[in-house]
Each structure stands twice: as structure tokens, then as C-alpha cells.
Amino acid sequence: MKSLSEIYLLLEELVSFDAKLQALKSYFEQTAAEDLLWSISLLLNKSNARIITITKLKDWALAHAKIPEWLYNQCHPLVKDQSETLALLLPNTDSSIGKTLSAWMLDIEHHKKLNLSKQETFVVNAWKILNSNERILFNKLITGNLRFSLSQQLILHALHLVFNKPIHCLAHRLITDFDAFDKSFRDWLNQPSRKDIDSKPYPFVPIKKLSSDVFNIGEARHWLGIYGYDGISVQWIKRNEQVFIWNDKMELISLLFPELTKPELCAVDKVVLQGTIILMKDDQMMDQNFLTSRVKRKNISKKLLLDFPAKMIINEVLEYNGEDISERSWNTQRNYLEQLYPHLDNHVFLQSNTILSDHWESFTSARKEARNVNASHLVLKNKVKTKDKTNWLWALDPLTVYATLIYVESSIDRRNISSLTFGVWDNKKLIPICKVENTLSKNFETELQIWLKKNTIEKFGPVKSVQPFFVFEISFESITENKRKKSGISLKSAKLGKYLKEMKAENAHTISILKEIQQKHIK
Amino acid sequence: MELLSNTKNGLYCEVADVYIDPWRKVDKALITHGHSDHARPGHKHYMCHVNCVPILKLRIGKKINVRGFNFGESIHINEVRFSFHPAGHVIGSAQIRVEYKGEVWVVTGDYKLENDQVCTPFESIKCHTLITESTFGLPIYKWATQDTIIQQINQWWAQNKADHKISVIYAYSLGKAQRILKHLSHDIGNIYADNSIYNTNNALIQHGLYKRACQTLNPESKDLDGALVLSPQSSSALNNISKHHPMSTAMASGWMATRNKRRNRLIDKGFVLSDHADWDGLLEAVRSSEAERVIVTHGYQSAFARYLSELGLRAETYDTAFKGEPSLS
Known part of the structure; x- marks a missing residue:
């Protein structure tokens, strides 16, 4: 439970594929063989260890920690996660005993069918021997709220690095339902399988x-x-x-x-x-x-x-x-x-x-x-x-549209512009069609920021809505229908093209032009 | 008429005509410690603990009219007896005891119970009325010991060094910076500090209040590979360095106790290290003061006060112009 809670919190902090891969690799290396299958099953969100609802868990935790409900209600909005709030509210323990993950999972499975009071005793006793990070994981686990957002590919690569098995052999083992209760990891990894040979793909040509x-x-x-x-x-x-x-x-x-x-x-x-x-x-x-x-x-x-x-x-x-x-x-x-x-x-x-x-x-x-x-x-x-x-891959020539700048979004530190939103006319109103990454030159960006000071209409956090003035050529690969968008369409891989200095905003393209393009390419 | 009252200028003692940590310009101000939400510029007379004097001069101005007092030393103003007592928050921090005709009030200012070995540790003062801060006045805030956290920081730094990354820790220039600098392992690599931290340290070292020196960070700094940089906030110098060196950033603060806050900051790692008392610390301070009446201010005052009154204490709240910890400047 300890190492799993550590990897859970660590993976939340990491961003890059490589960093996550290294973290998973060292996690698999350190995990005991008996726990490996469980770890993999949990990392893939395949195990269901839910025994009670989070509401019930909250009642038990507050009673055990002697915290009134109103005080919990003060804390929860700050933490924004029920399992974590409860984990923090529970009294701290100094020692965490080395109970293995598989032992925990067997215990949890055993208590699934028992009555409420036995479940409560089990949960309260568990809290007494888990530290606060472990309690976050434990609370999520037994209420069915534990989710790892890892790609299968990442887990495959990490397993491949540690156990030196071909990725395709590991892959079909991962997707077939494996039962961690009655199989050991070694059996799972080394099971003689016809499928290993039968499923083998050829390398994909780059x-x-x-x-x-x-x-x-x-x-x-x-x-x-x-x-x-x-x-x-x-x-x-x-x-x-x-x-x-x-x-x-x-x-x-x-x-x-x-x-x-x-x-x-x-x-x-x-x-x-x-x-x-x-x-x-x-x-x-x-x-x-x-x-x-x-x-x-x-x-x-x-x-x-x-x-x-x-x-x-x-x-x-x-x-x-x-x-x-x-x-x-x-x-x-x-x-x-x-x-x-x-x-x-x-x-x-x-x-x-x-x-x-x-x-x-x-x-x-x-x-x-x-x-x-x-x-x-x-x-x-x-x-x-x-x-x-x-x-x-020979890409097609992009399609283009002349669109008007309507929103400017700043980067998180507010120093740079991170993205620009463009719109086209629809009955004298501009409706947004795409948001593109800022690829303006440094000088142009500085000019735009000065212009923004006088021409911002409204601010929505980092986003500013601006007067229609700048018209740009927007290039894109294709148009697809999208009912969730105001314009009813979305542009695939839209990119910022050149600035059309001569064109006035009111002469920029309308939504009907985009609709025409869309019709033309659908048979 | 109460001995101390909450006015628009701040906490006020009418009998002595003296304010405690006022946030508007006044004639006489007693200052608990040098953080900017407690020590404001513009007062005519400042009174504080002796160790706080150089800090006020550095932060507010050399020409201010300030008198320093030792812990326990009595200051009599219009029959009111004031004295400073250790608060354990940062160097020069104090609680203020106010006594008039046998009635005793204590204003804690900011405090923590753990001995950080940098400033004089907190001492509990018996009183009738206690005015306590409550920055972390919710039960989700419970600190691990300083040793545990310092060990975590050392580990993180060593790992970054192995990965050839610069480790950057964001920490307040007064308080946390000295604490981390003092306890960090000396053997891992070079330590640099941002100018504001460097200047604070120098002022403290000059007055014999602090010992460990470090180098200042500037664009010409060399040997940055695997170094640790202390800075109150992201700066242009740091931004420039990050263009050439891979960097891992961390923040040392009590707010790092929740995943939500860690995610919201643009940092890689959060260390739960605070110069404030945690939930248990606040309760302990209230209990040991044996106060009949507790006034809660600075933080989650209403929640903490309600909890105290459910414990059977007489508790109320004061609103302040400042909420929570000061901004990282």
C-alpha cells in the first residue's frame, strides 16, 4: 500500500512520458512478486475493490476523528477531494506496518460481503496503521474512486524494461482479464501461450x-x-x-x-x-x-x-x-x-x-x-x-479562411499571449470557429499587446475579448460537423496564417463560406 | 470598556493609546514580527523585540523611530504593562502580553510550537484573554516534524543533482529561507539565494542573529549544475537560468498540505513546512494559556472559534485587513 500510494502521488506530479516511465520502472522493480499482478491491475483500473459508499466512509471517519460535520464542510472545499479530506482529518499515525498489497486486497475482498459493523471495524483499524498518504489511496480504493490515468502503452513499456519480455507478449496478457486472486505474477508472465506466437505483429514501418x-x-x-x-x-x-x-x-x-x-x-x-x-x-x-x-x-x-x-x-x-x-x-x-x-x-x-x-x-x-x-x-x-x-506522408494543401480575431488568451504568468481565438461573421455577429496557438513574431506580439490596452472589451480571467480589427488567414486540414460548437463546425489542425493588413474586419469571411467548403467535400 | 479592541486602524489599547500590529499609520505601534502584514510602514514610533529591530530597519527604512526590548522586559505606558515573549515564528517574533489592573491579555501574533532552532522557541503565557492567529485553523492541517521535511528536501535535491537539474525552492525571505538554509545538508552541492533572501540573511548575520551564509544568485553565477536556489518567487534571473539549465521547482509552505494547492501552483514538488502552528498546535496553545476567553483572528477564525466554543470555551472572532499568509514578497 505504501509504495502504491507513493507512485500514485508521484505520477500526479510528473508530466513527461519518460519521467512517468522511469517512475513506473523503479516502482515495478521494487514491488514484490506477489503484489505485482495486483499493482498492474490497479494501475489499469481493472480491479474493483469497492466495499462501501463515500458517504458511509465519511460518517465513520468523522466519528473516529471526532470532527463535527460542519467542520468537515469547511475543509472539503479547500481540499476538493473527499477521500483526501478524510485522510487528512484522521488522526496521524507514526508507524506504518508492512502489510503487502496482496494481503490488503484479500482483506478488502473478504470484507465486501460482511455486515456494516464488521466493515467499519476493518476500515477503522486500517486507518490506525496507515499514514495519511496511504489513507488517501485506501479511501479511494474501498469507495471505488481510485483512478490512474496511465496509458496502456506506458505500463507495457515499463514492464518490458523490467521483465524483458516482448511488448506484444505482454500486451495481450494485459487486455485479457487476469485474475489476481488465483494467479502468481510469474505464472502470468511466463504462462506458455500459443497466443504469444500467434499474435506477433510485424514492425510498423515509420x-x-x-x-x-x-x-x-x-x-x-x-x-x-x-x-x-x-x-x-x-x-x-x-x-x-x-x-x-x-x-x-x-x-x-x-x-x-x-x-x-x-x-x-x-x-x-x-x-x-x-x-x-x-x-x-x-x-x-x-x-x-x-x-x-x-x-x-x-x-x-x-x-x-x-x-x-x-x-x-x-x-x-x-x-x-x-x-x-x-x-x-x-x-x-x-x-x-x-x-x-x-x-x-x-x-x-x-x-x-x-x-x-x-x-x-x-x-x-x-x-x-x-x-x-x-x-x-x-x-x-x-x-x-x-x-x-x-x-x-504527403499532406494536402491546407484549406484557408479569412477570420477575425475575437479573443486573446494570456499565458499563465500573464506575460505572453498563448492563444488566439478567431471568428467569422454570421448575421453581423462574430461567432468563434477556432482557437489557434500563438505563432506571431515577437514584434507583432508586442504591438498586439499595446493595441490590447485600448481595445479590450471584456476580461474573463486570462481571456480578453477584443474589438474586431485584425483579420488573419487561418489554414486548416478539414472541417467536421460539431454540434457542441456555436458555429456547428470544428476545424481540424487550424493554424495561424498571414496577417491581412489590407482587409477590414467587416470584409472578412462569413460562416456561409465555411459551410460551402464543408458541403463541397462531403459526397 | 475592553483593554484591547478591534478598530479600523488595528488592535488598540485605549488606556495606553497604543496599537498592536496596526495596518494604518498611527503614533505608537507595538510590532509582533517583521512580516509585511504585521509591520506596516508609516508609524511614528515602533516598539518591538530587539532582534526584530534590524529586520524592521531593513524592510521599512533605516530612519524609522524604533525601540527594541528584551523578552520579559516591562514597558509601562499609562499604568498598562506591556512585555514581549517568544512566539517561535521567525527571528525577532514575539507575543505581546498586556496587563492592566490585574487583567492579562496576550496577543500571540503569528507563532508555531515546534522549535525550529533558528529563533527563540514559543513560550506559553497564562492569561485571561488570548488573541490567537488561525492561519491554519482547520483540522486538515497537521505538520510532520521539521526533521522529516528537511530529510525530504535533501532527498529531492540529491535526486535532482543526480539528474543534473537545478533545484529551486520558493520560500519566504524572512523565516522559511533561514530555516531551510540552516538545516539543509551542506554536502550535496552549492546553495544560492535570491537577492532579497541574501540581503535579509546579511542583515541578520551582521547583528549576530543568524550564522549560515550563502552566495547570491546572479546571471554570472557559475557551478549551477546540481545547485539549490532559494528564492521567494519566480524571478527574471531564474527565468534566464531556466533557459539554459533544466530545473525542478518546489515550494515550502503549509499550504502544500493538500494536492489541490500543489496542483494549482506551477511547481514540481510541494514541501509541507510552515512557520505557523497547525491545528493541534493552535489547540495546544489555547489550552496551555488557560485563557477564559479566546479571540480568533488572521485565518480561519470563524471555524476555529466555533470549534473552541463547542469545546466549552468563550470564543469570538476579530476580522483583519489581511487574510492568511502574506504574499510571497
Whole structure:
């Protein structure tokens, strides 16, 4: 309990991935084998140790600490966390006994079914041997309020560093429900598993953003272009009648897409496909927001599966009939893919459009057409497999709109401007469409701050609303519908463009222009 | 008529025509200690403990008219007997005892019960009426011992040094800075202090009130790798340094007791170290004074007073112009 409470508080203080990884690594190193499985299960928010409500816990704590309710009500708003307030109010203990986490978890499980007075005795006795940090964790644990906000990836990496097991082997162990009660960590880690071999993905080929001119990467005839979509880049694996789906962060995401994990989708066994998962509705591709909301869900309802089924656009075949063809030339791969297509369920698997040409011009015109097929970028792959296997992401030319500055937000220390909000006209009123990061030059920013002194309309904390005067070009990748926004739309990766000195605020763009752009790109 | 009353200028003794820690300009002011919410500029006559004199001169001005008294020394003004007694808050801090015709009042000023080994430790004074502060007058505030916290700071510093980071601790220039500087391990690395802390320390060292010196922080400071910097607040010097050196920041304050406050400050670490009494400390001070009547001021006065009255004491509150600890300046 002690080390878990320490890591809980420490992780709250840390920000960077590396710092958290180091902290978790040393935590796993120091944790006894018997507690490891419990720790992992708690870190992943998988254990339910709730035995009572926080209200009941409060009654017990106040009675034990002899604190009247009104005094608690004075304290709680300052702490803003009930479990912590109670932990602080309880009398301090000097010693904390070294009871292991697994012993605690067994005790808690045991008391789940007992009557209230026995539970109270257990909880009050626990408080007597826990220090105030441990009490925070304990209170959260037994009221079901303990949440770690860690990515699976972080935990996987930390376990990988400590126990030296391949990440993909650890990953499917993490997502399958493991029962910490009747399994030891060693068994869990070393369980002989067919899945370790069956689920193994190929390394994901890195993809880099093309920043220079396309001609610099070589001759067009050595390359092929594939439309890229806003979806999840995955490897789809079927081996021994079992399907595994990995995303490019090496997370096993099979459970999120039940419609894609049926073995009968592919009649051939031992196949690995690479591609992108997207959601469709009546042959129309949904934007990424739908996918994000699917991923966040714990249970995927039947309705969701029917309304927005997931499909996969295949780009490559990496394994066919158990044969590794990931290193083979593009032509060979293409042949395998052609052989494979008749055996695939064509309701779920879609073919990607490839662009092949000896001239870059054809690529350029394909790129211009990309938005009409709902693609968000073009991926360039080297046809001849060389040592350098990098793929290039060729972004589309951004869309632009002339928008008026309406809000300016200062940084926390109030010295700099951190972000700017822009709006477009809608019936003589400006409605916000996007908030962009401040990328103004230092001089311009200073000028703007001087201008702000006279032209601020209202202040809302760090945010100032300003007179409509500055018109900027705002570039963005795409428009999606967003009913939560006043404007009804949101702009994807909006960036600050150039300042349009000549343009007066009243001549800037209106919402109808954005709506037109949106209509144009939805088929 | 009461011996002491709460007026718009501050706490006032009408018989002697003297104010205690007044916040508006007055003729005669008794000062409990040198923090800016207690020692205001502009009074004609200042009276305080001898150790507080150099602090007042540094903070308010060299030319002020100030007289210092020893602990326990009597000051008679219009038949009222005043005396200063140790409060254990910061160097030069005192409680003020007021006696008139057998009636005794004690004004605690700010105080803590733990001996910090920097200033004279708190002494309990028996009285009829006690006017106590209540900065941390809620039961969520309970301090660990100074040794525990100093050990935490040393550990944190050593870890930062191993990671080649500069450790920055934000702490008040009068009080916490001296406390941390005195008790920190000498062996870990170089210690630098911001100018305001450096100047305070120098004034104290000159008068023999404090011993441990340190270097001042300036843009030319070298050997910053793994060093510890004490500063009352984020400064331009620190900002400049942070551009070239990785830095870890911490704050030493009683407010760091809750996660909420730690999160709200832009710091990496919070150390719960305070120069004020915690909840148990306040209760202990009230109990040992054996006062029949307690007046609570400076902090969570209404909550603390209500708690005392539920314990059966006669308790009331005074409002002050200043709430909580002074700003970090």
C-alpha cells in the first residue's frame, strides 16, 4: 500500500512520458512478486475493490476523528477531494506496518460481503496503521474512486524494461482479464501461450511527413502512392482461427472492433494485413470523431455496431499462408493481395486506391483530388524495398479562411499571449470557429499587446475579448460537423496564417463560406 | 470598556493609546514580527523585540523611530504593562502580553510550537484573554516534524543533482529561507539565494542573529549544475537560468498540505513546512494559556472559534485587513 500510494502521488506530479516511465520502472522493480499482478491491475483500473459508499466512509471517519460535520464542510472545499479530506482529518499515525498489497486486497475482498459493523471495524483499524498518504489511496480504493490515468502503452513499456519480455507478449496478457486472486505474477508472465506466437505483429514501418518538394525523394517510377485516411493504422492478424488487431502504438485493440475479429472474414489462415480502420455509415466515411468516441467506450452497443460499422482499408499484405512477405517487393506483395481478395469478406475489407505513374504530375493531381475521396493525405511508398523503409506522408494543401480575431488568451504568468481565438461573421455577429496557438513574431506580439490596452472589451480571467480589427488567414486540414460548437463546425489542425493588413474586419469571411467548403467535400 | 479592541486602524489599547500590529499609520505601534502584514510602514514610533529591530530597519527604512526590548522586559505606558515573549515564528517574533489592573491579555501574533532552532522557541503565557492567529485553523492541517521535511528536501535535491537539474525552492525571505538554509545538508552541492533572501540573511548575520551564509544568485553565477536556489518567487534571473539549465521547482509552505494547492501552483514538488502552528498546535496553545476567553483572528477564525466554543470555551472572532499568509514578497 505504501509504495502504491507513493507512485500514485508521484505520477500526479510528473508530466513527461519518460519521467512517468522511469517512475513506473523503479516502482515495478521494487514491488514484490506477489503484489505485482495486483499493482498492474490497479494501475489499469481493472480491479474493483469497492466495499462501501463515500458517504458511509465519511460518517465513520468523522466519528473516529471526532470532527463535527460542519467542520468537515469547511475543509472539503479547500481540499476538493473527499477521500483526501478524510485522510487528512484522521488522526496521524507514526508507524506504518508492512502489510503487502496482496494481503490488503484479500482483506478488502473478504470484507465486501460482511455486515456494516464488521466493515467499519476493518476500515477503522486500517486507518490506525496507515499514514495519511496511504489513507488517501485506501479511501479511494474501498469507495471505488481510485483512478490512474496511465496509458496502456506506458505500463507495457515499463514492464518490458523490467521483465524483458516482448511488448506484444505482454500486451495481450494485459487486455485479457487476469485474475489476481488465483494467479502468481510469474505464472502470468511466463504462462506458455500459443497466443504469444500467434499474435506477433510485424514492425510498423515509420512514416515521415514530407516537408520538402516531392521531386527530392527520387523518380516517380520508383514510388507508388496510396490515399491515406483519418483512421487507425493497424495490422490485422489471423493465425490458427484467431484474430488479433494491433495499432501502431503496439496496443492490442481487438476488443474494440468485434465486427473485425471474426475469423471467417478471411478464408485463408495465417494472414497479416496492414491498413487503416475507419467507420462507415451507408457507404459514407465518418470523420475521426466517431472513431475516437468508439475507442473511448467501455462497451460497444449493438446499435453502434449496426449504425457505424468499422471497415478496414487494406494497404499491404505482410504474411500469406504463414509465409513472411513483408520484405518482398511491392509487385510480389500485390500478387499475393490479388490472390487473397476473393477469400476476403468484401463488406469489411476495402481495397485502397493506388497511384502508379512515371511522372510526379499524376501524383500531384491525385493529391488534389484527395479530399473528394475523403482521404486526408497521400502516402508514398518505395516500390523497390531498400534498407531505408521510410514511407512519406504527403499532406494536402491546407484549406484557408479569412477570420477575425475575437479573443486573446494570456499565458499563465500573464506575460505572453498563448492563444488566439478567431471568428467569422454570421448575421453581423462574430461567432468563434477556432482557437489557434500563438505563432506571431515577437514584434507583432508586442504591438498586439499595446493595441490590447485600448481595445479590450471584456476580461474573463486570462481571456480578453477584443474589438474586431485584425483579420488573419487561418489554414486548416478539414472541417467536421460539431454540434457542441456555436458555429456547428470544428476545424481540424487550424493554424495561424498571414496577417491581412489590407482587409477590414467587416470584409472578412462569413460562416456561409465555411459551410460551402464543408458541403463541397462531403459526397 | 475592553483593554484591547478591534478598530479600523488595528488592535488598540485605549488606556495606553497604543496599537498592536496596526495596518494604518498611527503614533505608537507595538510590532509582533517583521512580516509585511504585521509591520506596516508609516508609524511614528515602533516598539518591538530587539532582534526584530534590524529586520524592521531593513524592510521599512533605516530612519524609522524604533525601540527594541528584551523578552520579559516591562514597558509601562499609562499604568498598562506591556512585555514581549517568544512566539517561535521567525527571528525577532514575539507575543505581546498586556496587563492592566490585574487583567492579562496576550496577543500571540503569528507563532508555531515546534522549535525550529533558528529563533527563540514559543513560550506559553497564562492569561485571561488570548488573541490567537488561525492561519491554519482547520483540522486538515497537521505538520510532520521539521526533521522529516528537511530529510525530504535533501532527498529531492540529491535526486535532482543526480539528474543534473537545478533545484529551486520558493520560500519566504524572512523565516522559511533561514530555516531551510540552516538545516539543509551542506554536502550535496552549492546553495544560492535570491537577492532579497541574501540581503535579509546579511542583515541578520551582521547583528549576530543568524550564522549560515550563502552566495547570491546572479546571471554570472557559475557551478549551477546540481545547485539549490532559494528564492521567494519566480524571478527574471531564474527565468534566464531556466533557459539554459533544466530545473525542478518546489515550494515550502503549509499550504502544500493538500494536492489541490500543489496542483494549482506551477511547481514540481510541494514541501509541507510552515512557520505557523497547525491545528493541534493552535489547540495546544489555547489550552496551555488557560485563557477564559479566546479571540480568533488572521485565518480561519470563524471555524476555529466555533470549534473552541463547542469545546466549552468563550470564543469570538476579530476580522483583519489581511487574510492568511502574506504574499510571497
